[in-house]
Amino acid sequence: MSNKALEICTLYAGPSLQGVDKKLLRASGLVLCPPIKRGDIEHLVAHSPPSNLAIIDGVFHTHPAVGHSEILGALNAGWHIWGLSSMGAIRACEMDTLGMKGFGEVYRQFASDPELSDDEVTLIHQAQEPYLSLSEPLIHIRQFLRQWTSEQVITRAQEQHILNLLKNMWYGYRTLNCLKKMLLALLIDEKQIDNAIAHFSTYRVKTLDVTNFLIMQPWTRT
Template identity: 25%
Template sequence: MTAPCAVGVIDGVLDREQRLSLAEVRCAMERGFRLYGAASTGALLACELEREGMVGMGQVFRFIRDVAHNREDLVAVLLGPDLMKAMTIPIVDVVFTLARAGLIPANEKERMSRVLEALSLMPVEERCTDRLKAVLRKVIGEHGVADLPAHFHNAKADDARGLLTSMASLGCSNIGNERIPYPFPDR
């Protein structure tokens, strides 16, 4: 059996004892594997290993790479007992929902900082729709929150699908030193 030439990392448990380690990723890259990361755990790993050759993809990767903040906290969720269903909402989904609604324009870094600070003060287990919106009312006002959709946009899922779609179109002969095309529209 031939070893795969590319590996995509998307999601996983954030517990450092259980998740894919930096050493394992480095070892795979040293053996010639191309590693791509997006969405959650993959985006976190790509942020840490981008200079060493791991390729980060997607809006979540770009956001957590560029923002001066606790990166893990931005993607963290409380998982259900089967570890397959998120019981809470990650901060990145809130941020991208606000951006899509025009409530955090790209040039309003101060507003973004206030939103991130307020959301980060919430324990992960309290990050459900009603409580998140209550905090947002204090930061951006009732009018802005009233304009939000009923559910927060799942930016991590978008990036996961984008990475899988991109990787499905790759053959090992297509992977060289160039990065794969960036399939996500800027928002």
């Protein structure tokens, strides 16, 4: 890989970019692409010399999801590939023994808990840029509930009760408004709930992972 190629990173992302400082997205050598789909990596490898790419968000309804074989083909062709935050974290866990690199808290959670479902990071979002989220990933709500349990705002049994309700619900129905209703049913003070929801970005580990990735720029140290 040439020195010039080392400076380039193609980033496939969408809803996980919400809340990321726009200055970080204007970094030199960063190439932003929409959420990844099957065939995107094959096309990139066919038309570009080996460089760096990072998979964050991906589609799986409107198009087939990015395949393991195309990732492996790119790795074998000399590409350095990171996975984080969402579908990228899942693929990195599946392929980290084959050369794909995992990054961030979401990746660590999947790597440490083989029972963690892909459903944890799934959400619905707008089909076009800026891909605004229309639901909240369960992994974010889980972070929030864990914090409230540690602060003894809710009990561990109440935390598990809400998680069970959400896990048995279609991911598109998992919204902060839905969470608020569940907390109100536990007789939690509404103002306390509204204040927590107003600061919910604290628990959005998918976005925090993207921010840390862009700050650390690990592709420049490969």
